[in-house]
Each structure stands twice: as structure tokens, then as C-alpha cells.
Amino acid sequence: MTALAATTPEAVGTAPAIEVDELHKYFGALEVLKGIDFVVDFREVVCVIGPSGSGKSTLLRCVNKLEEPTSGRIVIEGEDITDPDCDVDAVRRKIGMVFQSFNLFPHLDVMRNLTIAQRRVLRRSKAAAEETAVAMLDRVGLRDKVREYPARLSGGQQQRVAIARALCMHPDMMLFDEATSALDPELIGEVLAVMRSLAEEGMTMMVVTHEMGFAQRVADRVVFMDGGVVVEEGPPAAVLGDPSHERTRRFLSQVAEREEV
Amino acid sequence: MVRWLLYAVTLLVIALVALSIDWDRLQRAYFQPDIFAEQFPEIITRAARNTIIFTGLSFSLALVLGLALALMRLSSIRPYRWFAVGYIELFRGIPALVTVIAVGFATPIALDVRVPGIYGAGSVALGIVYSAYMAETIRAGIEAVPKGQTEAARSLGMSHTRAMASIVLPQAFRIIIPPLTNEFIALVKDTSLLFVLGTTAQTIEITKFSRDEVNQTFNGTPLVAGAVVYLAITIPLGRLVGLLEARTRRAR
Numbered sequence: 001m002t003a004l005a006a007t008t009p010e011a012v013g014t015a016p017a018i019e020v021d022e023l024h025k026y027f028g029a030l031e032v033l034k035g036i037d038f039v040v041d042f043r044e045v046v047c048v049i050g051p052s053g054s055g056k057s058t059l060l061r062c063v064n065k066l067e068e069p070t071s072g073r074i075v076i077e078g079e080d081i082t083d084p085d086c087d088v089d090a091v092r093r094k095i096g097m098v099f100q101s102f103n104l105f106p107h108l109d110v111m112r113n114l115t116i117a118q119r120r121v122l123r124r125s126k127a128a129a130e131e132t133a134v135a136m137l138d139r140v141g142l143r144d145k146v147r148e149y150p151a152r153l154s155g156g157q158q159q160r161v162a163i164a165r166a167l168c169m170h171p172d173m174m175l176f177d178e179a180t181s182a183l184d185p186e187l188i189g190e191v192l193a194v195m196r197s198l199a200e201e202g203m204t205m206m207v208v209t210h211e212m213g214f215a216q217r218v219a220d221r222v223v224f225m226d227g228g229v230v231v232e233e234g235p236p237a238a239v240l241g242d243p244s245h246e247r248t249r250r251f252l253s254q255v256a257e258r259e260e261v
Numbered sequence: 262m263v264r265w266l267l268y269a270v271t272l273l274v275i276a277l278v279a280l281s282i283d284w285d286r287l288q289r290a291y292f293q294p295d296i297f298a299e300q301f302p303e304i305i306t307r308a309a310r311n312t313i314i315f316t317g318l319s320f321s322l323a324l325v326l327g328l329a330l331a332l333m334r335l336s337s338i339r340p341y342r343w344f345a346v347g348y349i350e351l352f353r354g355i356p357a358l359v360t361v362i363a364v365g366f367a368t369p370i371a372l373d374v375r376v377p378g379i380y381g382a383g384s385v386a387l388g389i390v391y392s393a394y395m396a397e398t399i400r401a402g403i404e405a406v407p408k409g410q411t412e413a414a415r416s417l418g419m420s421h422t423r424a425m426a427s428i429v430l431p432q433a434f435r436i437i438i439p440p441l442t443n444e445f446i447a448l449v450k451d452t453s454l455l456f457v458l459g460t461t462a463q464t465i466e467i468t469k470f471s472r473d474e475v476n477q478t479f480n481g482t483p484l485v486a487g488a489v490v491y492l493a494i495t496i497p498l499g500r501l502v503g504l505l506e507a508r509t510r511r512a513r
Contacts, residue, residue, distance in 0.1 A: 066412050093418035103413035107432050117417035120427055162413075169417060 015078030016041045017173045017204045018063055023072035025058055032058050034228040036072070040173070045205045047215035047236070050225035051251055056208045059225070060177050063206065064095045077172065093121060096166030096174040100181050102158040104150035110137070110161055111146045114168050122169065129168075136164040140194050156187030160194055173204035180211060212255055216240055224248045291481040300474065300486040307462070308470035309490050315383050315452040315466060320445055322388030327395030332425075334400050345396065352393035358454050361386040365458045379464040383455040391448055398440050402433035442502045446495050467491060 020038035024031065032055045040046050048056045061067040062074060065081055065088050074081050081091050105113050114133035118124045124132070137143045140160040150158055159179060166174060176195065180188045192214050199205055199218050209215060215222050215236055222239040224231045224247075232245050243249050334345035352360060364386035369375040376382040406429050414424035434441075453468035460469050471487030 064416055066416065089415075089418050089420050092416055095416070097413075097416035099409060099413065101407075101409050103407075103409040105410065105413070105428055105432075107435065116427060117414075117419060120423055121418045165417070 015075065017044070017077060018206065019073075019075040020059070020063070021073040021075070023059070023062060023074065024070045025055070025062060025067060026070045032228055033062070033069075036228075036230060038223070038230065040204060040206050042172075042204050043202045044220050045199045045203075045207065045218055046221045046223060047219035048206065048208045048223045048225060049210070049212070049215060049251075050231075051254075054225040055228040056225045057177055060175050060206060060208050063175060064092050064097055066097075089121075093169055094172045096163075096169060096171035098159070098162050098166055098174065098176045098179045100178040102150075102155070102162045102182070104158055104162055104165070106150050109147055109149050110142070110153075113150065113161060114165050117165075118168055132168050132170075133164070136167045137161070139167065140164045141190075154187060155183045156190045159183065159191045163191075163194055163198075167198075173206070174198065176205065176207040176209065178208055178210065180209070210255075212240060212252075224251065226251065289480075291485050293480060293482045296478055296480055296482040297486050300471075300483055304467065304470060304483075304486055304490055308465055308467040308487070309494070311460070311464055312449065312452050312466040312494075314380060315387065315455060316445070316449050318380065318384035319387035319391060319452070320448055322384060323391035323395050323444075323448070326388060326392030327399055330392060330396035331399035331403060334396060335403060349393045349396055352390050353397075357387065357390045357451055358457065360390050361454050361457055364389070379455075379458050379460055383452070383458055383460075383464075387448060387451060387455070390451075391444060394444055395441070398437050398444065399433065401440075402437035403429060405436050406432045439502050439506045442498060442505065446498050446502075449494055449498075450491065 016039045018038070018040040020036050023033050023036040023038075025033040034055075036055075036059055038059070048059065050056050058067055062069050063076075065074070069082055072082070076091050077094065079091060080086060081088055105116070108116060111130065111133055114136065115126070115129040118129035118132060119126065122129075134143060134146065137146060140163055142157060142160055142164070145153060145157065145161070150161070153161065163174075163179075179195065180191050183191065188211070192211060195205070195207070195214070196218050207215075207219070217236075219236045221233060222236045223233040224239055224243070224245075226247050231247050232239060232243065238244075239248065240252065243252060330345045330348060333341040334349070336342055336345075361383070364376060365382045376385045410428050410432065411424050414428040415421070419427065452466050455466060456469035456472070460466060465473075467487045467490055471483045474483030474486075475481060
């Protein structure tokens with residue numbers, strides 16, 4: 001099996017993988033993030049949960065600067081990406097991202113979806129890029145779909161291809177932005193299984209999710225956000241099993257009620 | 262009942278029109294087979310050839326300029342946006358003929374700037390006009406590509422330019438092939454404006470060619486021949502648009 005995480009000894013330095021410092025984000029006059037402090041260590045799996053509108057997706061999107069923070073610092077492997085002199089494109093290569101809406105490139109077949117960034121960004125040879133692509137497709141169980149176009153795949157398959165596409169860049173860490181929220185219920189399992197095996201192999205992961213079961217079983221740490229602040233965080237057993245804040249309790253009971261209906 | 266009445270009235274009107282027309286005279290004025298035949302092969306080998314040359318050159322120029330303008334229009338740098346908006350409003354707002362005259366006569370006299378050759382001046386003039394239309398079409402195409410596509414490309418470490426070139430533009434152009442083909446058809450017809458540049462025997466296009474022949478033969482038939490040649494170019498292109506639209510509909 002191909003090594004997934006390029007979490008090489010030099011990457012695992014003294015600095016944490018992700019460090020967020022006093023992060024504020026406004027959309028116009030609306031303050032979406034109200035001073036977030038947040039750390040993800042290497043090989044750690046952190047699940048971010050919370051009601052919609054709590055700012056969890058925005059936080060995740062700030063981490064690779066798809067959203068421009070209004071103030072505060074974001075440090076990736078010791079490098080401050082909020083510094084105007086920082087080469088954001090270079091930092092993004094270390095961070096794989098998986099989106100709710102998959103965002104595969106519809107004009108390219110699966111193979112070219114997986115090789116285009118390897119070739120254009122990492123300047124890998126065609127042969128090397130395709131070798132990596134096939135290995136990663138194998139990893140997500142879709143080796144036979146190399147020549148398909150995204151539109152011909154199911155949602156679950158598309159999302160697994162999207163995960164493989166991110167892995168092809170040999171990222172040090174992966175961000176998942178509600179990766180299963182757009183999927184039909186019967187397709188969620190196959191995607192979660194891939195994410196879980198990634199976690200078990202030691203990938204550093206920050207996962208925004210509504211899947212409480214996944215958070216419970218896979219996360220090293222769960223972070224509960226509400227109203228643009230981190231309300232509480234800790235091991236899944238503590239945050240999900242015995243929350244210390246009223247807001248967390250209310251959210252979890254709402255989720256539980258929804259699952260009972 | 263009402264339907265039959267409508268048919269009857271329509272038939273009556275057609276009969277009246279048919280009776281009131283002097284068919285012999287019309288045929289002599291516009292449809293004389295020998296004059297029609299005389300137009301060939303010159304109308305193809307010289308006139309249509311030049312129409313196609315003017316169209317091809319203008320379209321290429323308009324495509325390049327239009328893409329640059331579309332990117333400027335979407336740029337985060339404000340003066341670029343202002344320039345693009347000003348350019349587009351100006352050349353979409355004034356008649357194409359005015360731009361043709363400006364490039365062909367006014368700027369050479371006023372500024373001593375001369376585009377060499379009729380091919381040059383004509384193509385530059387129409388290229389300038391059509392780039393304004395195409396800029397808007399291309400911009401709409403770029404905006405029709407979902408934002409998630411750019412985000413996915415950027416998250417893989419692509420620069421803004423790389424994401425635009427490899428991910429957004431290929432999808433945008435696929436979306437705008439039908440409207441772009443419509444603009445191509447309009448451009449074929451607008452090459453007829455270039456007669457004002459004083460096209461010579463070598464650079465004459467279909468409309469001027471037909472008009473000269475009308476003057477020589479005192480007959481309308483050459484104009485009909487010209488119209489037939491235009492239709493031979495534009496109808497297949499129109500069909501192509503339909504085909505492409507059907508294909509994109511299936512691909513979505």
C-alpha cells in the first residue's frame with residue numbers, strides 16, 4: 001500500500017499542523033467568527049460540530065485561506081499564512097481539502113481529475129502522476145473508474161474520487177467540509193469508511209461534520225462551535241457523552257431528537 | 262369553425278397578393294438564370310473568399326481581445342474593470358459602421374495611425390467591435406462556472422492564473438460555444454460594411470461584389486446570388502448552433 005500521509009519526520013516538527021490565533025471573520029457587518037483559538041496537532045483527528053451558521057465551515061475555509069480572515073493569525077506547520085508575504089499556493093499544496101459538493105472537474109475524466117494538479121503544480125511526469133492516481137483510486141476502491149467522467153458516478157463515488165484527488169498531492173493534512181452532507185443516506189457509509197481508514201493510518205484531519213457517530217468513533221478530539229465561538233472541546237466521550245455546557249447539551253439533544261423522528 | 266374561416270381569409274389574401282404581382286417583371290428583375298450563372302465562379306472565388314478571410318481575421322482578433330477584456334472586467338484591479346466597461350459600452354453602443362469609418366479613414370487622417378491594407382483595416386475595425394460583444398459573452402461563461410471549481414483548483418495549490426486556464430476557461434468556453442457561433446454568424450453578415458473602405462478587385466466581399474454587378478447589369482439578380490451565397494454560409498452555421506446546444510443540454 002502506498003504511504004498516504006507525507007507526514008515525514010521533518011514535517012512533524014515542533015510546530016503543530018494547524019494553529020489558529022484570535023481569528024475574527026466578518027461578512028460585511030456580520031461577525032461570523034468571534035475570536036477563535038484552535039490547534040490541531042500532527043496525526044490528530046479533530047471533528048468540528050455545531051448548528052448550521054455556527055461558523056464551523058468558515059473556520060475550516062479560513063485554514064487554507066479560501067476565506068480571507070478579517071483579523072487574527074493562522075499558522076500552518078509554523079508558517080503564518082496570514083502574512084502578506086506568504087506563498088499561499090505553496091502552503092495549500094500541503095493541505096488537502098474535500099468539499100460538500102465534491103467539486104470534481106466535470107470536463108475531465110477521473111484520471112485527469114487526479115493528475116492535472118500533480119502535473120501542473122508539482123510538475124510530476126505523466127507516468128509518475130498516473131501511477132500515483134491509480135494507487136490513490138485503488139485506495140478509495142474505484143480503480144475501475146479511471147476513464148469515467150464525474151457525471152457518470154454516484155455521489156458517493158464522486159466524493160471518494162475527490163478524496164483520492166486530494167491525496168494525490170501527498171498532503172500533510174486533510175480538511176473535510178461536511179463531506180457527506182450532500183449525499184443520499186445509503187451512500188454516506190462508503191465515504192465515512194474511506195475517511196476512517198485515512199484516520200487510522202495517521203492522517204492529520206480536521207473534519208466539519210454532522211455525523212455524530214463518526215465523531216464519536218474516529219475523532220481524537222471534538223470541538224463544539226456555536227455563534228462564532230468555540231463553546232467546548234475535548235475527547236469525544238466527554239464532549240458528546242457528558243457535555244459541560246448547556247448549549248452543547250441542547251444541540252446534542254436536538255440532533256438525537258432528529259435521529260429519532 | 263373559426264379555424265376554417267381563418268384558413269379561408271388567409272387563402273384569399275394570398276390569392277390577392279399573387280394576382281396583384283407582376284410575376285414576369287419580378288422574374289426579369291431578380292431571377293434571370295443567365296445573369297445568375299454569370300456570377301459564378303467569381304462570387305465564390307473572389308467575393309465569398311474575401312468575406313471568409315475578413316470574418317476569420319476579425320473573429321480571431323475579437324476572440325483574443327474579448328478574452329482579455331473579459332478577464333479585465335472580472336479583475337480585482339479597479340482601473341482594469343473601468344477600462345473594460347468603458348470599452349464595451351463604447352463599441353457596443355455605436356454603430357459598427359462608425360468604427361469601420363474611424364479605423365479606415367479618421368484615425369489615418371487625424372492621428373497618422375494607419376492599419377496597413379484593406380484586410381488589416383477591415384479586420385481590425387470589426388475585431389474591435391466584436392471583441393466588445395464577445396467580452397460580455399466570455400464573462401457570462403466564466404461566471405456560469407460554479408465557484409466551487411475555482412476553490413477546488415486553488416485548494417490543490419493552483420495559482421489563480423493556472424486555475425483559470427486549466428479549470429475555468431475550458432468549462433466556460435464549452436458553455437458559450439452556441440452564443441459565440443451566433444456572434445460568428447452576425448460577423449459574417451457585418452463584413453458587408455467593409456465596402457466603405459473602398460475594397461478593390463482583390464479584396465472585394467460579397468455585398469460590394471453583388472452591388473457592382475447590379476450596376477453593370479441593371480438587374481437585381483446579382484443581389485439574389487449574393488444572398489444565396491450568404492445563406493449557404495449562415496444556415497449551416499445556424500444548424501451547428503442547434504446541434505451544439507442539444508449536445509451541451511445532454512452533457513449537463
